[in-house]
Amino acid sequence: MTESPHPHRAAPGTTAQLPRRVALVHDWLVTLRGGERVLDALCELFPDATLHTLVREPGIGTPRIEAMHHAPSLADRVPGARRRHRWLLPLYPTAIEALDLSAFDLVVSSSHCVAKGAIAAPGAVHVCYSHTPVRYAWDRTDDYLAGMSPAARAVRPAIAVAARWLRGWDKQTAGRVDAYVANSHNTARKIKAFYGREATVVPPPVECARFASAQRPADGGAYDLVLGGLVPYKRVDLAVAAYATMPDRPLVVVGDGPERGRLQAAAPRNVTFVGRAKEADLARWYAGARLLVFPGEEDFGIVPLEAQACGVPVVALGRGGALESVVEGRTGAFFAEESPAALRDAIGKVATADLDPQHCRDNAARFDRPVFLGRMAAAIAQACAAKLAPLGRAA
Numbered sequence: 001m002t003e004s005p006h007p008h009r010a011a012p013g014t015t016a017q018l019p020r021r022v023a024l025v026h027d028w029l030v031t032l033r034g035g036e037r038v039l040d041a042l043c044e045l046f047p048d049a050t051l052h053t054l055v056r057e058p059g060i061g062t063p064r065i066e067a068m069h070h071a072p073s074l075a076d077r078v079p080g081a082r083r084r085h086r087w088l089l090p091l092y093p094t095a096i097e098a099l100d101l102s103a104f105d106l107v108v109s110s111s112h113c114v115a116k117g118a119i120a121a122p123g124a125v126h127v128c129y130s131h132t133p134v135r136y137a138w139d140r141t142d143d144y145l146a147g148m149s150p151a152a153r154a155v156r157p158a159i160a161v162a163a164r165w166l167r168g169w170d171k172q173t174a175g176r177v178d179a180y181v182a183n184s185h186n187t188a189r190k191i192k193a194f195y196g197r198e199a200t201v202v203p204p205p206v207e208c209a210r211f212a213s214a215q216r217p218a219d220g221g222a223y224d225l226v227l228g229g230l231v232p233y234k235r236v237d238l239a240v241a242a243y244a245t246m247p248d249r250p251l252v253v254v255g256d257g258p259e260r261g262r263l264q265a266a267a268p269r270n271v272t273f274v275g276r277a278k279e280a281d282l283a284r285w286y287a288g289a290r291l292l293v294f295p296g297e298e299d300f301g302i303v304p305l306e307a308q309a310c311g312v313p314v315v316a317l318g319r320g321g322a323l324e325s326v327v328e329g330r331t332g333a334f335f336a337e338e339s340p341a342a343l344r345d346a347i348g349k350v351a352t353a354d355l356d357p358q359h360c361r362d363n364a365a366r367f368d369r370p371v372f373l374g375r376m377a378a379a380i381a382q383a384c385a386a387k388l389a390p391l392g393r394a395a
Contacts, residue, residue: 018377018384019105019125022049025096027113029056029065032279033229034204034302035131038183039110040064041205041372042129045380046108052118054095062279074098089136090162093117093169108380109177114166117173127383128177129202129376132187132299133194137167171195179383181376184300184321200379203324204302205372206364211309214287216357221290221312223250224347227277227303228296230257235296235317235338237263242293242340242347244268249347251293254285286310291332291350294322295343301325304332309364311357315346325367329353331360 024046026039040062043051051068059066074095092114101107102121109115112131120126174195182188182199191199226239236253240263243251247270253263256276264273277285286292292307292314300321304314308331316322318334326332332355335346 018381020048021103021105022046023052023071023101023104023107024049024068025052025099025101025107025109025111025115025118027054027092027111027115029053029061031229032060032062034300035110035112036061036065037207037302038129038131038204038372041369041376042108042110043068045373045377049108050104052099052101054092054114071099089113089166090158093166093173106380106384114170116177117169119176125179125384125387126177127179127181127380129181129183130187130191130199131183133190134166134170135299137163137170138190138194178387179379181379184324186321186324187299190299200382202372202375202379203367204300205369206302206305206309206367208309208361208365208368211283211286211306211364212311212361214283214310216287216311221288223252223272223289224291224293225252225254225285225289225307225312226293226295227254227282227285227307230255230259230263232259233296234259237266238295238338238340238343239293240267240271242343243271245340245344246270246347249351252285252289282306283310286312291315291347293343293347294326295338298322305364305367308332308360311360313350313353313355313357313360315343315350325363327359327363331355331363 024039024042029036043049043064049068050071052071052073054073056070096114096117097119099118101118104121105124107118107120107124107126109118109126109128111128113134113136116128116130171194174197180191180197180199181202182191183204185201188199188201191197226236228234230236236259239251243249247268249270251271253271253273254277260273267273286307287310289307289312292304292312294301294304294314294316297317297320304316304322304325307314314326314332316326316332316334317338318336326334328334333346333349335342
């Protein structure tokens with residue numbers, strides 16, 4: 001794995017040297033999370049590109065994403081696809097291969113599922129920004145099945161079989177990508193292990209200016225915070241159990257998902273669920289917190305950095321991408337064991353450590369959006385040069 005050139009400065013104008021007929025491919029657009037923040041930045045790099053998604057909920061994206069030219073997809077025509085998009089997992093390999101990309105010289109896929117399997121035209125360059133190799137097939141199959149509704153239990157055995165097939169398809173199609181860009185060293189190691197390919201590491205963008213402008217209370221905040229989708233692998237249940245042993249520490253859970261009902265039923269009185277926050281309110285929720293709890297293992301995870309951009313320290317599971325975004329003893333603390341007691345001890349460390357909010361902001365600044373734009377443009381330019389130069393073609 002390699003770091004992209006010029007890791008700490010943007011490269012304005014770099015995309016002027018790239019192919020002009022560009023397709024962006026994103027798995028689906030039904031929520032606005034970390035992957036969609038990367039997509040928004042890619043849309044800034046390539047504002048004239050055509051955006052292909054398998055399933056799309058109009059109006060759910062950022063204004064920049066919504067303003068793009070959107071190409072239709074076969075999967076999006078399936079009744080109920082936008083509400084039950086995960087049920088369509090077995091259909092996605094066929095749907096992604098059916099995308100017509102014959103008119104494009106450059107394909108940039110933003111992939112956590114099947115987008116990297118899109119078929120570029122002969123001679124075109126395909127660069128994949130990998131959030132993770134398809135997690136439902138490789139290392140998160142059980143979490144995926146656990147997150148399905150009780151009504152879907154009858155089809156779980158079929159989904160499990162499909163996941164095994166998807167793993168084979170995912171490995172077989174890895175060669176369709178000319179260059180991989182990973183969101184973390186953690187993901188780059190998976191790309192090497194699963195596909196046998198190297199990846200340049202370009203962490204996702206953080207909108208530091210937006211979050212840093214949020215005013216923190218003089219007393220350092222009134223609550224602890226969990227923010228994210230309420231799905232099994234996020235391990236919000238671990239936070240709920242830990243706060244049951246700390247009745248004097250309020251915890252606010254911002255987010256929604258299939259686990260919400262179960263989590264609320266088990267929650268003590270000091271844990272409050274407020275549902276999904278509007279994009280405009282995120283900075284306020286972060287800034288009002290004493291600390292952020294990040295109890296699950298992520299391939300990278302943008303939430304800890306958004307919190308740090310607001311000057312808020314982080315308590316995170318010491319695995320996965322958090323090891324690359326949180327600095328132990330300076331911007332937060334890790335817990336090694338997935339237990340309420342271990343999480344409680346780490347919260348106690350941060351609560352009594354008097355960490356400097358500016359250290360958190362400075363750490364987040366390493367991942368600022370202009371840094372991402374420069375590094376991503378350079379990585380794409382390098383991939384184009386590597387493929388086109390031997391053919392005597394200019395990028």
